[in-house]
Amino acid sequence: MQLYNKLSAKEREALIEEAGLERLTLSFYQYAHVGNPQIFRDHLFIHWSELDVLGRIYVAREGINAQLSVPAPNFNKFKTHLDSITFLEGVRLNIAREQDDKSFLKLKIKVRDKILADGLNDETFDVTNKGVHVDAATFNELIEDPNTILVDMRNHYESEIGHFKNAITPDVDTFRDSLDIIEEDLKPHKEDKKLVMYCTGGIRCEKASAYYKHKGFKNVYQLEGGIIEYARQVEECKLENKFLGKNFVFDHRRAEKIGEEVISNCHQCGKPCDTHVNCANEACHLLFIQCEECAQKMENCCSDECVTINRLPYEEQKALRRGKQNSNKIFKKGRSEALIYKK
Incomplete structure (x- = not known):
């Protein structure tokens, strides 16, 4: 029985386009006592794979933390399955304000020591x-x-x-x-x-x-x-919105608009911008804010060094990524000295 994702992101993206179904992006969490997280993880993977659920889910003895997307026609079945699990019955689902059918491209359910890396005893x-x-x-x-x-x-x-x-x-x-x-x-x-x-x-x-x-x-x-x-409540109840700018989210959308303001700047030129990107150089993959003009000028990279590396043949780029020392540089968020206008 398949208990892990076998398709690449590109293959899954093609299947989503072929299906042509609207998908709902949502998240939820619940603290609870999970006796055997591995069995619980496998149970979720089997049932959610049948419903074409995609996302990033962490399971631990202390509960579950999930960010995912589900085809809209399967939402009721998905909710019924959640309600069949005692500690998830009636759990609050945070439905994304802005939807994107490709917010997630794989189903990853991982067993962790904690559902949130808090460093606490x-x-x-x-x-x-x-x-x-x-x-x-x-x-x-x-x-x-x-x-x-x-x-x-x-x-x-x-x-x-x-x-x-x-x-x-x-x-x-x-x-x-x-x-x-x-x-x-x-x-x-x-x-x-x-x-x-x-x-x-x-x-x-x-x-x-x-x-x-x-x-x-x-x-x-x-x-x-x-x-x-x-x-959601501000919109539904016609309340004053006291949030400024965008809400960062941990999927392919990276953010959803809440307020009308742009309160941040492009990290490369300093002009108003609130679009997060990852450096195109996979050996860097730095998360930073980049405007369209700088994206074009810098070929979607964070520095001249990364532009040079990204132009190399794929095998040469792959060789540069080998080794623990190099891998530790990946996924840093906006801290590069190459970014003149970083916060």
């Missing part, structure tokens, strides 16, 4: 003692309160293209980096301020709120469903 505090979940309307009221400290729990490359006004946006590369930095910076306000947090879909705040309560913060709140759910 969960046995040292009560992970169920979470902050107060608030909807979009309450969130809007809270962040206008002078006694509120609003914190973006995402990474620098996410908040650079979009964030809530007046939010603290830590200059960090990973979620685990932000936890202690935020706690240290806000230590004087553990009792006299309201700590309000938000992230993309809610999962980072779910863990962070329990951690900060453990650290002595008395009034902890989190935006229910994150930016994705906030945007």
Whole structure:
């Protein structure tokens, strides 16, 4: 029985085009006690393959974290399957604001130690003692309160293209980096301020709120469903949108528009731009912001060095990528010294 993806991204892309079906991009997470993550993983792969689900899913003893796409005609069957799993019955699904049939091109379900790389020892505090979940309307009221400290729990490359006004946006590369930095910076306000947090879909705040309560913060709140759910409620309930710019997402779309503003700049020329790309040189693959003019001039690369490498024959490029030292350079996000206008 096939328990892994056998098709390349290009082959899957061709099949999606041939099928001609609208696909829905969505995400969800749930903390729960999973007895055997490997068996659970295989169960999901078998059933979701039949429904042509594609995406990136992490399973661990602590639950599931999923970003995926499903053909619209199969959505009800997919939801029925979720509801058949006790701890996923009625789970909130964050439906993407902007849809793209090719947001995911493979089904990858991986067993991990954790569904979120937070670097925390969960046995040292009560992970169920979470902050107060608030909807979009309450969130809007809270962040206008002078006694509120609003914190973006995402990474620098996410908040650079979009964030809530007046939010603290830590200059960090990973979620685990932000936890202690935020706690240290806000230590004087553990009792006299309201700590309000938000992230993309809610999962980072779910863990962070329990951690900060453990650290002595008395009034902890989190935006229910994150930016994705906030945007849906703002539109549905005709609320004021207090989010500026785009919401970074972890699929082929890279971002979806929430506010009308462009709050970031091209990392190469400095003109207003909020389009993330990956350097065309596969040995670099740097994530950075690049406008159309620079993309054309730099041949979709982040530096002159990468332009030169990307022009080499494929086998020569492949040889340059060999070795652990070279692989460690891949997937850095916007930190290259070659980027004159990086944040």
